[in-house]
Amino acid sequence: MGLPCGTHNYTYDQDMAIMRTKTHWALLVALLVLLFTFPLYSGGYLLSVANLIGITVIAAIGLNILLGYCGQLSIGHAGFIAVGAFTSAVLTNVLGLPFLVGLIAAGFMAGFIGLLFGIPSLKVKGFYLAIATIAAQFIIIWVINHLKITGGFVGIAVPYASIGGLVFDSEASMFYLIMVIAVICTFFAKNLARTRVGRAFVAIRDNDLAAEVMGINLFYYKLLAFFIGCFFAGIAGSLMAHWIGFMNAEQFSLMESILYIGMIIIGGLGTALGPILGVIFIRLMQQGMMFVAPTIEAAFPALPAGFATGLAPMLFGLIIILFLILEPRGIAHRWMLFKSAYRLWPFSY
Amino acid sequence: MATDKQVKLRIENLSLSFGGVRALIDVSLDVRDNEILAIIGPNGAGKTCILNCISGFYKPQRGEIHYNGQTITRMRPDKVAALGLARTFQNIELYTGLTTQDNLMAARHVLMKQNFLSGALYFGWAHKEEIEHRKTVEDIIDFLEIEPIRKKVVGVLPYGMRKRVELGRALALEPKVLLLDEPMAGMNLEEKEDIARFIIDVFEGQGATYPNTPVLRDGITCIILVEHDMGVVMDIADRIIVLDFGRKIAEGTPAEIKSNPEVIKAYLGQAV
Numbered sequence: 277m278g279l280p281c282g283t284h285n286y287t288y289d290q291d292m293a294i295m296r297t298k299t300h301w302a303l304l305v306a307l308l309v310l311l312f313t314f315p316l317y318s319g320g321y322l323l324s325v326a327n328l329i330g331i332t333v334i335a336a337i338g339l340n341i342l343l344g345y346c347g348q349l350s351i352g353h354a355g356f357i358a359v360g361a362f363t364s365a366v367l368t369n370v371l372g373l374p375f376l377v378g379l380i381a382a383g384f385m386a387g388f389i390g391l392l393f394g395i396p397s398l399k400v401k402g403f404y405l406a407i408a409t410i411a412a413q414f415i416i417i418w419v420i421n422h423l424k425i426t427g428g429f430v431g432i433a434v435p436y437a438s439i440g441g442l443v444f445d446s447e448a449s450m451f452y453l454i455m456v457i458a459v460i461c462t463f464f465a466k467n468l469a470r471t472r473v474g475r476a477f478v479a480i481r482d483n484d485l486a487a488e489v490m491g492i493n494l495f496y497y498k499l500l501a502f503f504i505g506c507f508f509a510g511i512a513g514s515l516m517a518h519w520i521g522f523m524n525a526e527q528f529s530l531m532e533s534i535l536y537i538g539m540i541i542i543g544g545l546g547t548a549l550g551p552i553l554g555v556i557f558i559r560l561m562q563q564g565m566m567f568v569a570p571t572i573e574a575a576f577p578a579l580p581a582g583f584a585t586g587l588a589p590m591l592f593g594l595i596i597i598l599f600l601i602l603e604p605r606g607i608a609h610r611w612m613l614f615k616s617a618y619r620l621w622p623f624s625y
Numbered sequence: 626m627a628t629d630k631q632v633k634l635r636i637e638n639l640s641l642s643f644g645g646v647r648a649l650i651d652v653s654l655d656v657r658d659n660e661i662l663a664i665i666g667p668n669g670a671g672k673t674c675i676l677n678c679i680s681g682f683y684k685p686q687r688g689e690i691h692y693n694g695q696t697i698t699r700m701r702p703d704k705v706a707a708l709g710l711a712r713t714f715q716n717i718e719l720y721t722g723l724t725t726q727d728n729l730m731a732a733r734h735v736l737m738k739q740n741f742l743s744g745a746l747y748f749g750w751a752h753k754e755e756i757e758h759r760k761t762v763e764d765i766i767d768f769l770e771i772e773p774i775r776k777k778v779v780g781v782l783p784y785g786m787r788k789r790v791e792l793g794r795a796l797a798l799e800p801k802v803l804l805l806d807e808p809m810a811g812m813n814l815e816e817k818e819d820i821a822r823f824i825i826d827v828f829e830g831q832g833a834t835y836p837n838t839p840v841l842r843d844g845i846t847c848i849i850l851v852e853h854d855m856g857v858v859m860d861i862a863d864r865i866i867v868l869d870f871g872r873k874i875a876e877g878t879p880a881e882i883k884s885n886p887e888v889i890k891a892y893l894g895q896a897v
């Protein structure tokens with residue numbers, strides 16, 4: 277890892293710090309100020325996109341812990357988000373409990389269900405685990421569709437989030453709620469990754485045989501990764517429910533689960549920045565397609581109906597393939613390269 | 626001197642087979658305190674299998690392994706590690722995506738107390754613990770002379786360096802017993818001499834050079850070395866055990882082994 281020219285570490289304290297120079301702090305503060313003043317100079321549409329990105333980032337951070345750090349493939353992430361969304365919906369709407377109770381319970385519920393579906397990871401890896409987690413996706417959605425309390429196929433209305441007297445009933449107020457939680461989640465994930473538990477996860481990912489022989493309890497840490505990863509998904513689900521105001525299980529499709537994997541691959545597996553960059557990239561691309569699609573259809577009437585709307589998934593597939601070939605370490609790695617070039621400036625090596 | 630050479634690890638009548646392949650047949654041996662015990666034998670003799678049984682990675686069909694009065698046969702590998710047994714592997718098994726430093730930090734796992742909550746909050750408790758363990762890891766990095774590759778991801782390091790990092794990772798666990806599976810395989814003479822020196826230095830302890838790192842200061846007084854290079858084995862081992870086709874065929878000091886006709890027939894005869 278590079279340090280800016282002329283900066284040296286004299287203590288382990290300095291060496292382990294994420295923020296090494298005054299510039300780092302200034303940049304962080306500037307970024308946070310920019311983030312939290314965003315509603316002041318942007319309209320409703322941009323805000324709603326930002327909110328979608330914020331919620332997606334929270335869930336993607338969870339998947340990054342599970343897949344990026346611990347190496348456990350899950351193709352059921354949208355299912356676990358659904359668990360959080362409906363837990364929160366049922367608790368607040370049906371039982372009339374406060375939003376914060378719903379939020380926390382959503383995290384725990386998704387975490388425990390995730391843990392349950394993570395049990396096969398103790399026996400199987402890779403492809404086989406992928407199949408087991410696809411089962412999670414279908415079982416969860418089936419159960420939600422067939423339970424009375426979750427509103428069955430119709431769905432369930434969800435009240436606005438509120439804390440004390442504060443009601444989050446606008447895009448702007450939701451923005452603050454979502455972003456505060458997203459920042460906290462990012463902070464937790466970054467710290468987790470650089471301490472004991474994070475190293476245990478990566479050890480399991482890189483060499484589970486050696487990890488076990490070097491004292492890491494595979495049973496405990498694989499299940500912990502599932503719990504934490506799905507806990508984040510549950511939190512995201514709860515926010516999603518209170519943001520949209522109405523939940524239907526169809527919103528949490530297998531396609532969405534696959535999209536999540538794509539997002540963290542494109543962003544950079546097992547990096548702190550990866551999920552953020554990947555989510556922004558994919559969500560913006562989806563929004564862009566929504567604008568472009570009608571224009572394409574109008575310009576080329578000869579194309580079969582629905583061609584332009586089908587373009588988004590195709591483009592998504594193409595982008596993932598391109599990333600896997602050209603930059604398997606994701607946008608985050610490109611960013612690191614750019615940064616190290618900048619740090620060495622004015623020297624060229 | 627009898628108290629000096631207490632038995633640390635006792636293997637009794639160990640038998641292990643894979644389907645029809647009998648990898649170990651009724652092998653018994655003692656590993657004592659204050660000795661480097663070498664296990665030698667031709668390819669496929671069962672040397673690695675013994676280490677894998679001790680690590681808990683293989684479950685022998687018969688026999689027992691006792692460590693410090695405790696039976697560790699068929700115990701889970703991470704529990705064996707927590708008791709203070711660490712090892713290196715014949716085919717390097719590092720955490721390829723982590724840096725040298727983090728590979729060593731990862732081995733501190735059993736010695737650290739943070740959980741995922743304190744780790745995620747980081748400030749205060751976890752931070753202090755990280756620094757404390759980082760100091761030990763830096764001592765080991767210094768001892769093995771791998772400072773230049775401290776922040777390099779190990780996947781890209783040359784073979785000899787990776788072997789050395791793996792030794793460092795085993796030391797970072799601060800074990801009471803160190804198991805080394807061919808630590809010098811595939812190395813040139815100079816690299817072999819380096820590793821041999823490290824093994825002897827670890828065995829003897831470095832005293833005041835590393836006052837705050839017990840594993841280097843006091844040394845590891847019980848080492849099992851699996852090695853093919855007879856020269857090295859004769860030089861640094863206190864006692865040698867010879868395996869052939871899963872059976873123990875000889876045991877003794879280097880001088881005794883050198884003149885043992887069975888050993889010469891089974892091993893030296895064909896190797897030289």
Ligand SMILES: Nc1ncnc2c1ncn2[C@@H]1O[C@H](COP(=O)(O)OP(=O)(O)OP(=O)(O)O)[C@@H](O)[C@H]1O
Nearest residue numbers: 643646648666667668669670671672673674675715
């Ligand atoms: N997992 C396994 N499955 C099947 N057979 C195995 C397995 N591990 C070891 N064996 C067999 O057990 C026997 C002993 O193997 P082992 O690896 O212990 O030999 P070794 O003495 O370490 O040899 P080398 O010097 O080549 O490392 C060999 O015949 C080997 O093929």
Ligand SMILES: [Mg+2]
Nearest residue numbers: 672673674715
């Ligand atoms: Mg071997």
